[in-house]
Amino acid sequence: MAFFKGLSEKLNHIFSKIVHKGRLSELEINTALREIRIALLEADVNFAVVKDFINKVKQKATGQEILESLSASQQVIKIVNEELISLMGGTVAKLELSGNPAVIMMCGLQGAGKTTMCGKLAHLLKKQGRNVMLAACDVYRPAAIKQLQIVAQSANAQSFEQGVSNPVKIAKNAIKEATKKSCDVLILDTAGRLHINDELMQELEDIIKATKPCEILLTVDAMTGQDAVTVASSFNQRLDITGVILTKLDGDTRGGAALSVRAVTGKPIKFCGIGERIGDIEPFYPDRMASRILGMGDVLTLIEKAQAAVSEEDLKKMERRLAENTFTLDDFLTQFDSISKMGGLSQILGMMPGAGRFNIKESELDESRIKVFKAIIQSMTPQERANPAIIKASRRKRIASGSGTSIQQVNQLLKQYEQTKELMRKFKGKGGKIRLPF
Amino acid sequence: MSFFKKIWEALKKTRESIGYKLSQLFGGKVLDDDFYDELEAILLSSDMGAEATLDILDRLKDETDSRKIKDRDGVLRALKAIMIEILEETPIPQITTPAVITVVGVNGVGKTTAVGKLAKYFSAQKLNVLIAAADTFRAAASEQLSVWAQRAKVKIVRQDQGADAASVVYDAIQSAKAKDMDILLIDTAGRLHNKKNLMEELKKIVRISEREFDQANHLRFLVLDATTGQNAISQADIFNEAVSLDGIILTKLDGTAKGGVALAIAKRLALPVMFVGVGEGIDDLIEFDAKEFVESMF
Ligand SMILES: Nc1nc2c(ncn2[C@@H]2O[C@H](COP(=O)(O)OP(=O)(O)OP(=O)(O)O)[C@@H](O)[C@H]2O)c(=O)[nH]1
Ligand SMILES: [Mg+2]
Numbered sequence: 001m002a003f004f005k006g007l008s009e010k011l012n013h014i015f016s017k018i019v020h021k022g023r024l025s026e027l028e029i030n031t032a033l034r035e036i037r038i039a040l041l042e043a044d045v046n047f048a049v050v051k052d053f054i055n056k057v058k059q060k061a062t063g064q065e066i067l068e069s070l071s072a073s074q075q076v077i078k079i080v081n082e083e084l085i086s087l088m089g090g091t092v093a094k095l096e097l098s099g100n101p102a103v104i105m106m107c108g109l110q111g112a113g114k115t116t117m118c119g120k121l122a123h124l125l126k127k128q129g130r131n132v133m134l135a136a137c138d139v140y141r142p143a144a145i146k147q148l149q150i151v152a153q154s155a156n157a158q159s160f161e162q163g164v165s166n167p168v169k170i171a172k173n174a175i176k177e178a179t180k181k182s183c184d185v186l187i188l189d190t191a192g193r194l195h196i197n198d199e200l201m202q203e204l205e206d207i208i209k210a211t212k213p214c215e216i217l218l219t220v221d222a223m224t225g226q227d228a229v230t231v232a233s234s235f236n237q238r239l240d241i242t243g244v245i246l247t248k249l250d251g252d253t254r255g256g257a258a259l260s261v262r263a264v265t266g267k268p269i270k271f272c273g274i275g276e277r278i279g280d281i282e283p284f285y286p287d288r289m290a291s292r293i294l295g296m297g298d299v300l301t302l303i304e305k306a307q308a309a310v311s312e313e314d315l316k317k318m319e320r321r322l323a324e325n326t327f328t329l330d331d332f333l334t335q336f337d338s339i340s341k342m343g344g345l346s347q348i349l350g351m352m353p354g355a356g357r358f359n360i361k362e363s364e365l366d367e368s369r370i371k372v373f374k375a376i377i378q379s380m381t382p383q384e385r386a387n388p389a390i391i392k393a394s395r396r397k398r399i400a401s402g403s404g405t406s407i408q409q410v411n412q413l414l415k416q417y418e419q420t421k422e423l424m425r426k427f428k429g430k431g432g433k434i435r436l437p438f
Numbered sequence: 439m440s441f442f443k444k445i446w447e448a449l450k451k452t453r454e455s456i457g458y459k460l461s462q463l464f465g466g467k468v469l470d471d472d473f474y475d476e477l478e479a480i481l482l483s484s485d486m487g488a489e490a491t492l493d494i495l496d497r498l499k500d501e502t503d504s505r506k507i508k509d510r511d512g513v514l515r516a517l518k519a520i521m522i523e524i525l526e527e528t529p530i531p532q533i534t535t536p537a538v539i540t541v542v543g544v545n546g547v548g549k550t551t552a553v554g555k556l557a558k559y560f561s562a563q564k565l566n567v568l569i570a571a572a573d574t575f576r577a578a579a580s581e582q583l584s585v586w587a588q589r590a591k592v593k594i595v596r597q598d599q600g601a602d603a604a605s606v607v608y609d610a611i612q613s614a615k616a617k618d619m620d621i622l623l624i625d626t627a628g629r630l631h632n633k634k635n636l637m638e639e640l641k642k643i644v645r646i647s648e649r650e651f652d653q654a655n656h657l658r659f660l661v662l663d664a665t666t667g668q669n670a671i672s673q674a675d676i677f678n679e680a681v682s683l684d685g686i687i688l689t690k691l692d693g694t695a696k697g698g699v700a701l702a703i704a705k706r707l708a709l710p711v712m713f714v715g716v717g718e719g720i721d722d723l724i725e726f727d728a729k730e731f732v733e734s735m736f
Contacts, residue, residue, distance in 0.1 A: 038488055041482055041488055042487065042488050042668055043668070044485075044667030044668055044669070046483070047479055047482055047483040048483075109665065109690075109693070110546070110548070110690065110718070111545070111546025111547060111548060111663060111690075112546065113545065113546060115577075140718070141582070141718075142581070142582045142584075142585030142586060143578040143579075143581035143582035143584075143585060144578075144582075146577070146578035146581050147576070147577045147578035147579075147581075147582070149578075150577035150578055150599075151577055154577075194690075194692065194693045194694075195693075195694070196693065196694060221546065221663075221665070221666070223544070223663075223666045223667060223669040223670075224665055224666065224667060225485040225665065225666055225667025225668065225670075225695065225699065226482075226483050226484065226485050226667060226695075226696070227485070227665050227693070227694055227695040227696070228667075230694045231665075231693075231694070248544070248545060248546075248630065250630060250632075250633075251544065251630040251631070251632055251669065252630075252631070252632045252669070252672055253667075253669040253672075254668070254669070256667070257667070276545070276575075276576075
């Protein structure tokens with residue numbers, strides 16, 4: 001599997017080594033930290049940030065507590081996780097809108113995804129009942145204005161442009177226009193630029209002076225490498241940004257830039273772009289990002305998606321069944337339906353803790369298999385669905401012919417069901433709180 | 439501006455930081471573990487990646503040990519030679535005409551800009567160039583490419599947004615054949631390499647162009663943003679698997695990104711860097727030269 005190989009799996013690997021040993025020696029801590037260092041570097045976390053991070057973890061890990069504790073490995077994971085979370089800002093940061101119209105200015109390097117993100121923000125704010133206008137201040141890139149207009153249209157937002165003219169003037173006029181059209185939020189799309197281009201950085205400073213944005217959001221490509229620190233600190237120094245947006249997180253990047261950017265600017269990451277469609281935007285959750293990096297998957301995001309796709313009632317039922325360990329094939333069937341609503345198997349597996357360890361092959365992710373599985377379950381009697389243990393050879397034969405499948409396929413389904421059950425059992429959190437993968 | 443001067447300008451930052459750090463390091467006489475640790479740090483922070491960095495350092499150690507190199511200049515020369523060797527391992531493919539060049543890559547790396555620049559580059563060699571706007575997905579993509587076609591003074595084949603990309607390619611090929619074009623440049627939509635269906639669409643485009651124009655020399659260039667970190671390796675890997683790449687265009691080297699990832703890719707995938715992008719102007723595309731690239735990093 002291409003997704004979430006990398007840091008997640010590496011750390012899992014390191015920690016699984018430690019798990020077997022129980023106790024940690026200082027040497028082991030150092031070994032683990034050395035590998036964490038390499039893993040973080042391969043994940044594109046900036047070199048200096050890694051160094052800092054490792055030192056912090058080391059300080060905490062070499063304390064008495066860890067060396068004498070029996071669950072030392074868990075404690076290292078905990079420390080690494082906590083450090084990652086705190087490095088990325090701790091809690092969820094929201095948009096701070098003030099002024100009428102509230103002005104949001106986007107900025108960033110070329111190709112980071114500003115224009116697309118303007119549309120997504122507009123879409124999001126529209127859903128919250130805001131009246132949004134997008135203003136085209138990128139007068140340099142060919143057809144950028146046209147692109148913004150189209151994006152505004154699909155977000156059902158107003159758009160404002162004055163062709164290829166002075167971006168500072170366009171921004172100022174956009175405020176007037178927004179007021180006239182009683183828009184309460186104005187989003188300024190600016191041209192991508194290099195942080196070392198003095199003239200263009202000055203232009204942004206001038207736009208800020210003229211429009212007093214309540215949010216100045218730096219858009220950063222999640223695939224950015226070591227240079228993320230230079231870019232982010234330059235933008236921050238000149239513009240005093242209010243936050244960061246991370247784009248293209250739907251790729252297989254390990255996303256170390258998130259850590260780097262946060263560490264050098266101290267500014268919160270507010271949103272993530274997770275696809276090319278207008279609705280593909282999510283708030284940034286530092287704890288989830290940390291667990292994603294650590295290989296604990298993005299269980300919480302999944303739950304949220306599940307809640308949108310599955311009704312609250314379904315979810316409660318599933319949680320209860322899981323708690324009672326009565327997860328049946330009917331529940332499995334319900335899951336399949338939710339899976340397609342949540343954007344397919346591969347996306348979900350990517351967010352699942354340690355999915356890599358289960359060695360699920362690409363072929364098993366085939367969506368057409370889901371159809372087969374559904375057909376099989378639908379050919380079962382209610383008793384069989386409720387208690388799959390009774391499905392022995394003769395029943396398997398009947399089910400196979402009833403669903404137009406083979407006995408092997410029925411066996412596969414039952415195996416997958418068992419695996420899923422096992423997987424879900426592992427997701428049970430502490431204190432009876434259940435964290436559902438689907 | 440000469441190639442050397444341009445890349446020298448473009449890589450000034452790289453040179454300043456790496457060169458400075460190196461000169462400090464090599465200033466010391468003793469080549470001990472600390473020295474190699476620091477060297478590792480420098481190479482890593484230029485986005486070379488762990489694998490390429492460790493490999494280069496191993497080779498360097500072997501060299502300096504066996505040849506008993508202990509002076510700063512000697513080590514530098516050895517290091518540069520290793521880096522150049524890696525970059526030159528795979529020869530740059532010859533572009534014979536008629537050629538169909540499909541430009542691929544993830545979102546926002548500079549594909550459309552590269553197509554515009556390449557159109558000018560080939561026209562300047564008195565070749566007849568046609569470009570195809572096969573990004574029918576992103577808003578205003580074909581309008582953007584049309585502007586580049588005008589700038590490069592070449593013709594463009596396009597359809598409306600939402601049209602089938604493969605059908606644009608089909609049209610463009612027929613027109614390229616009918617008009618006896620030397621070079622057909624195909625701009626494709628940005629796509630993340632882990633999206634299966636989008637990669638399938640790309641394969642289809644390539645299949646169609648090969649089928650419809652079998653006398654042509656078909657080439658696939660991957661555009662990589664020099665700002666990208668280790669994910670560039672994954673991009674190169676998966677795009678290569680999907681459409682068998684012939685070379686790389688490394689863009690945005692006019693920023694502060696070091697472009698070290700080119701080495702990692704050259705090493706792992708034997709893919710040559712063909713061109714580098716050093717700005718947003720139509721002439722800001724230069725042929726890659728490993729020696730000068732490496733030279734300008736120190
Ligand atoms: N500084 C700099 N900017 C570049 C370079 N090449 C491209 N750009 C800029 O990067 C941005 C994105 O370039 P595009 O050519 O639109 O990229 P693309 O890959 O076609 O993007 P999509 O089609 O949206 O995936 C534009 O603002 C370009 O001007 C370069 O070498 N240096
Ligand atoms: Mg493009």
